[in-house]
Amino acid sequence: MTAAILQMKRATKLYANGRGIRDVSLELRAGDVYGLLGPNGAGKTTILKLMTGLIRAKTGSISLFGYDITEHFEKAMRPVGCMIESADFHDFLNASQYLRMVAYYYPYITEKKIDETLEQVGLLNVRKDKIKHYSTGMKQKLALAAAVLPDPKLVILDEPTNGLDIEGTVIFRNVVKRLAEEKGTAFIISSHMIHELEQLCSRIGIVFEGALRKEGNVSELLLHNQSLESFYIDELQKARKGNVHA
Numbered sequence: 001m002t003a004a005i006l007q008m009k010r011a012t013k014l015y016a017n018g019r020g021i022r023d024v025s026l027e028l029r030a031g032d033v034y035g036l037l038g039p040n041g042a043g044k045t046t047i048l049k050l051m052t053g054l055i056r057a058k059t060g061s062i063s064l065f066g067y068d069i070t071e072h073f074e075k076a077m078r079p080v081g082c083m084i085e086s087a088d089f090h091d092f093l094n095a096s097q098y099l100r101m102v103a104y105y106y107p108y109i110t111e112k113k114i115d116e117t118l119e120q121v122g123l124l125n126v127r128k129d130k131i132k133h134y135s136t137g138m139k140q141k142l143a144l145a146a147a148v149l150p151d152p153k154l155v156i157l158d159e160p161t162n163g164l165d166i167e168g169t170v171i172f173r174n175v176v177k178r179l180a181e182e183k184g185t186a187f188i189i190s191s192h193m194i195h196e197l198e199q200l201c202s203r204i205g206i207v208f209e210g211a212l213r214k215e216g217n218v219s220e221l222l223l224h225n226q227s228l229e230s231f232y233i234d235e236l237q238k239a240r241k242g243n244v245h246a
């Protein structure tokens with residue numbers, strides 16, 4: 001079995017209002033496409049923010065590629081691409097200029113690679129338009145392009161299909177599939193688009209009220225359940241009943 005590229009061990013992060021996540025443990029390996037599901041406010045973004053060092057765990061540990069994220073932040077994050085909450089772009093730039101700015105930190109990225117990436121996400125034709133004139137979905141595509149541009153080994157995506165049109169959703173799926181299959185890139189994706197996750201993910205985890213309640217291998221789950229959606233709804237009902245009886 002390959003070594004874990006991400007290990008979250010019993011991570012707890014509680015905000016001042018007592019909400020957040022408790023005791024979450026999760027592992028990712030090369031080529032995993034892991035879907036994080038859960039109702040609004042369950043704790044998915046909190047988990048992803050902890051993984052990217054945007055917030056710190058109160059207890060527990062998180063390591064990426066063997067490096068503890070608090071002690072060795074730069075080494076831990078170097079092979080990671082991410083897209084958390086709506087990206088804050090420099091509106092006066094166009095898409096090519098924005099990706100060139102990202103590429104500044106990675107000297108091996110060529111102009112050709114920037115154009116190829118823009119083409120993959122469907123923005124090549126509008127690469128010279130100012131980002132301030134982009135729609136929400138176009139900005140999502142650009143954020144995806146920026147996340148995958150440096151050929152990361154792990155990509156962390158929070159609701160990446162928000163605002164994407166049908167074609168954009170297919171483009172997104174193809175980008176993820178191609179990188180996972182051809183390069184062994186691992187992905188962790190939080191989304192409410194369960195049909196999308198069913199097509200894309202090898203594993204899923206269900207977050208409920210700050211805890212990772214259930215994990216599963218998607219192809220195995222589909223052998224025993226009509227769909228990922230029916231499995232998810234059953235699990236939520238069980239979790240809610242459990243909480244009522246507790």
Ligand SMILES: Nc1ncnc2c1ncn2[C@@H]1O[C@H](COP(=O)(O)OP(=O)(O)OP(=O)(O)O)[C@@H](O)[C@H]1O
Binds near residue numbers: 015020041044045
């Ligand atoms: N900065 C913050 N301060 C206080 N509470 C917060 C903060 N950020 C998140 N929370 C609370 O923590 C809980 C988990 O929020 P989180 O954003 O992780 O949920 P989520 O599963 O990503 O939700 P959604 O699907 O709606 O995006 C929620 O109850 C939320 O209100």
